[in-house]
Amino acid sequence: GAVVSQHPSRVICKSGTSVKIECRSLDFQATTMFWYRQFPKQSLMLMATSNEGSKATYEQGVEKDKFLINHASLTLSTLTVTSAHPEDSSFYICSATDRGFGIASETQYFGPGTRLLVL
């Protein structure tokens, strides 16, 4: 149980284009979804927290107009990198928490990640 998928797994795009990444919880309803960015050999950097049906909460220093997050249902959140530039190249990972109560609701289940390369 608690499987999270991401699509695409990798994407290469030209500078100036927009890229959409999907995050789905496959076998549970996600109360909250999180978007992280990870640079090589570094830990996860939280970008934003997203609750179904409401606006995402962005971490300090993350441009909300550049990284658009939509959480339309309890099983789907999307991250759109608008007007991508080479410095946006990174590994983007989503996670989700279970709608259930108890200790499981504190744990995050991660997707496999999306590798973005902007040329």
Place this chain on the structure above:
Amino acid sequence: QKEVEQDPGPLSVPEGAIVSLNCTYSNSAFQYFMWYRQYSRKGPELLMYTYSSGNKEDGRFTAQVDKSSKYISLFIRDSQPSDSATYLCAMNPKTGFQKLVFGTGTRLLVSP
């Protein structure tokens, strides 16, 4: 000072060794503690989660929490080359507060 400190390693051990991975933290409000394993170019995988102080065992893995010392550990018995990965500790302070604070991760290398 970071809220969660974790030695980045790498930690190199021979196959079959007992591995000890550790994190220290400064926020005494943390109550939920997790260990994730991340293989290169993959998303983190939840290994263990514990609430408050004590031990929890799952197969070859044992998670230990000492709240008085603000210290958590993950022990891996009979380590295998397939255990080679980065291990991240994570924690959060209370029910319903779902934003985790992560350590930087320890890279483990198990040689055959």
